[in-house]
Amino acid sequence: MPMPPFLAQLRQKIGTDLLLLPTIVVIARDKDDRILFVHDRDSDSWTLPGGIIEPGESPASAAVREVWEETHVIATLTRIIGVIGGAGCETTYSNGDQIAWVATVFGARVEEGTPVADGMETKAARFLDTETARSMPLRADTRRFLDAERASGSGIYFQPTDWRPE
Template structure:
């Protein structure tokens, strides 16, 4: 889908200025316990399946929507792995748009669907084992990639 009308309207008013944005990220695992990563068109680095929370959406609804839009998969968020924000979550897109994400990271399972490779948002989709995580655009603690996590959500103080 790309950028929603809500965020387009904000960008028209703010230009490339730093925008605070609530977002979701999915650690989506297959049956082999590998994690799904995507690579957007014209980008070299990989990334987790992610996106902005839209007005009126719950974070879990946003995660399900983003996963379907970017991968073609019907997923179910199982639990929150972590919540991250601050300067470590700042990112500048190739078009100059600056964002600082407040990111809710979900562990997700695949319910149904087939990977939709080379779609409108993503050119590559691939599963990686947790000990072979590719270079990624956004910074996350290594903790989120571990299949051996505590039950409570992780955050940085």
């Protein structure tokens, strides 16, 4: 779904002004340990399945829903990889809408399905091995999410703080 109804209503009130939104991203791996990627229509680049958490929806439910909507693949969440936000987690869409986000990044295993693009948000969906993925034109935030997975090991990654009281 391109824009949830609650966000469309909010945009009618505030126009294209910057919004800070809670989001999810999913690093879903198949049985061969390849990662599920989507080719995003708006940015015209490769990224990971993800999107906005809707009102009343849990981050976990949003993660499973977004993977399904964008790829028609059913994923089972395995862990929280980390929480990413701040500089580099903002964009301006082609219609002028500005957003910034804080993403809960989930790890997942693909349970069933063959990746198929939804034709609205995504124009392609496929599994890529890590080496191939790193050579693709990935969005900068996607590289951050993959780096967080690598840095997290079996724990949870979070960006080191740069804030100190004055």
